[in-house]
Amino acid sequence: MLRITSYVLLLLFSTTTMLTSSKNQLDSKGSYFSLKDVNLKNPQNVLDYFLLLPNDFFSEFNQKGYNIMSNFIHGKSSLEWAKIDDVVIDKKNAFIHISVNINESVYYVDFTYFLDSKQEKVFGFTTRIFRQQLTNSFSAIFLEYKDKKYYKINGKVLPNINFQTFWDESLKLPEKKYQIYQLEYILPQHGTTVSVYFHEIYFLIDPFDNSHDKYGIDQNDYYSKVITKYKYGKIDLSWNKEKGIFSFKKKYTISEVEEDYDCECK
Numbered sequence: 409m410l411r412i413t414s415y416v417l418l419l420l421f422s423t424t425t426m427l428t429s430s431k432n433q434l435d436s437k438g439s440y441f442s443l444k445d446v447n448l449k450n451p452q453n454v455l456d457y458f459l460l461l462p463n464d465f466f467s468e469f470n471q472k473g474y475n476i477m478s479n480f481i482h483g484k485s486s487l488e489w490a491k492i493d494d495v496v497i498d499k500k501n502a503f504i505h506i507s508v509n510i511n512e513s514v515y516y517v518d519f520t521y522f523l524d525s526k527q528e529k530v531f532g533f534t535t536r537i538f539r540q541q542l543t544n545s546f547s548a549i550f551l552e553y554k555d556k557k558y559y560k561i562n563g564k565v566l567p568n569i570n571f572q573t574f575w576d577e578s579l580k581l582p583e584k585k586y587q588i589y590q591l592e593y594i595l596p597q598h599g600t601t602v603s604v605y606f607h608e609i610y611f612l613i614d615p616f617d618n619s620h621d622k623y624g625i626d627q628n629d630y631y632s633k634v635i636t637k638y639k640y641g642k643i644d645l646s647w648n649k650e651k652g653i654f655s656f657k658k659k660y661t662i663s664e665v666e667e668d669y670d671c672e673c674k
Contacts, residue, residue: 439483440495451553454502457531458519462558468537468545469508469515476508476517496597503597513539518595524652529553530565532595532602544607548593565653567645573659574606576639586633588623600647602654605665608635641665 451457469476474490485491496505508515516536521529531551538544550565551558571587590607642665646657
């Protein structure tokens with residue numbers, strides 16, 4: 409279990425180390441930004457585009473009595489169980505990061521855009537939710553903005569990333585039912601490299617829990633057939649400005665991912 413534990417710690421660690429010191433604090437009026445500087449009719453910067461995102465993109469964040477965008481726009485939350493911890497609004501590097509604590513679970517939102525050779529924007533929007541007992545969830549959406557609407561273009565700009573991408577090439581793939589996983593996308597604040605982490609599915613360690621029934625597999629079989637045998641823990645994607653797409657840049661083995669974590673901790 410050492411391998412799994414250190415990997416999870418690395419993922420949590422990466423969310424804090426990737427950001428520069430451009431953290432935005434609440435101003436004297438209790439706001440993260442001035443609404444008078446926002447231009448939604450003719451968006452000019454990353455903040456304008458972020459505020460135009462559909463509300464359903466934040467559905468996992470919005471719970472009874474709490475709305476993340478309202479908290480972000482108005483700055484203050486009177487709720488003890490749900491409030492924003494950190495905000496980064498980096499217009500120069502076209503990057504926004506929000507960290508929210510909801511019922512002792514950590515929710516992250518990241519947003520940025522990439523320019524192609526025609527100066528057209530490809531937007532990246534990710535959510536990463538780290539809940540108790542490792543029941544985490546991740547999403548990544550890539551978009552274009554046309555005619556005052558967002559359109560999803562994941563299939564247009566991303567290479568084919570699947571279970572086999574992270575598997576040991578010398579081994580036969582497990583049965584399809586064992587090929588269950590999650591991908592966590594880390595958007596860059598600096599540069600144009602997107603990192604993608606492989607997450608195995610964690611079963612709750614509870615004799616009364618039947619979460620394995622959701623997948624039709626036994627957690628011990630999943631551990632022996634998948635967790636101990638996949639080879640790569642992370643891949644980097646490079647942005648091809650001329651073509652306006654992402655392509656594979658580098659793969660990192662599980663041991664390399666763990667070594668990076670160990671070096672950062674020393």
